[in-house]
Amino acid sequence: MRTIDKRLTAKLAPVLVKRAPTLTLAFDARCKSRLAATLDHGEEVALVMPRGTVLADGDMLVADDGGFVRVVAAPEDVLIVRAPSVRLLTRAAYHLGNRHTPVEVGAEYLKLEADPVLEDMLRRLGCIVGHESQPFQPETGAYGGGHKHGHDETFGEDYALAQKVYSEHHGHSHDHDHDHEHEHEHKHAHDAHDHDHSQCGHDHSHDHGHDHKHKHDH
Known part of the structure; x- marks a missing residue:
């Protein structure tokens, strides 16, 4: 063999x-x-x-x-997702991405492996969903994960541009899409503490002795 x-x-x-x-x-x-x-x-x-x-x-x-x-x-059972507007198709891609679903992105469609739960979600969003037998080649990931194929010649450039734009527009603000939205304004009075927030995933649960004033707009 x-x-x-x-x-x-x-x-x-x-x-x-x-x-x-x-x-x-x-x-x-x-x-x-x-x-x-x-x-x-x-x-x-x-x-x-x-x-x-x-x-x-x-x-x-x-x-x-x-x-x-x-x-x-190989051809396999996939869902072909289309929408009456670019905005709606983009929303569909966003929700699929939130579920870490492998998705192939076309000019006017999304393609994913057949799944009845995701199909129902997409229809509820207002998308047009069809079943077809086609080869499936999803995106390889925008954060360096997965495999970069030789024909993905612009992957590095696309990733660098995405990071640059994100840094310019979201470096000091965070917008989160949840079922409910909260806007928090935090004012911290620091007496003698210097904190390095350059590391992601750090734990904020420890007590620094801050004077916290929270204003919540719901």
Whole structure:
């Protein structure tokens, strides 16, 4: 049995890509680093990739004997989400993101794995949801998680721009979208304490002896 353990980052000549045997996998299988698989022509192989690898349609792999294998994204049951306005489609993407749902983003649609609960939520938002059998290739993540594919040439630039814009506009204010909204104005009188708030995730539950005045507008 051959072992497939490398992915090419360099482009191959089209004739080599065309001649390579194919390995058709659904999204869940393309996320696995260890997998017993069968090439489309019937050969059984062992897929051994670095942990965290997510294979994409068109990726070229190399077996331990030097042979090439081309990845094909298998059609699977997905939801195609459309909306009568860009704003509504953006809201749908926001709510799916809040649930850490893998989503493929198109020019005028969102695509996700079929899920009756999410389908009901999307319809309640006013979206138009349809079932189709299509390959599924969701976004790889905007915070450095997941795998960056070779064809994601603008991923780094997009991420840097997003961080810059966020820093410029939200560096000193935080807007949270909850079922209820609270605006808090906190005034702290510090006598002799210097606090370094550069670390995220620090615990504010300790007592610093502050004089706190809270004004709550509900």
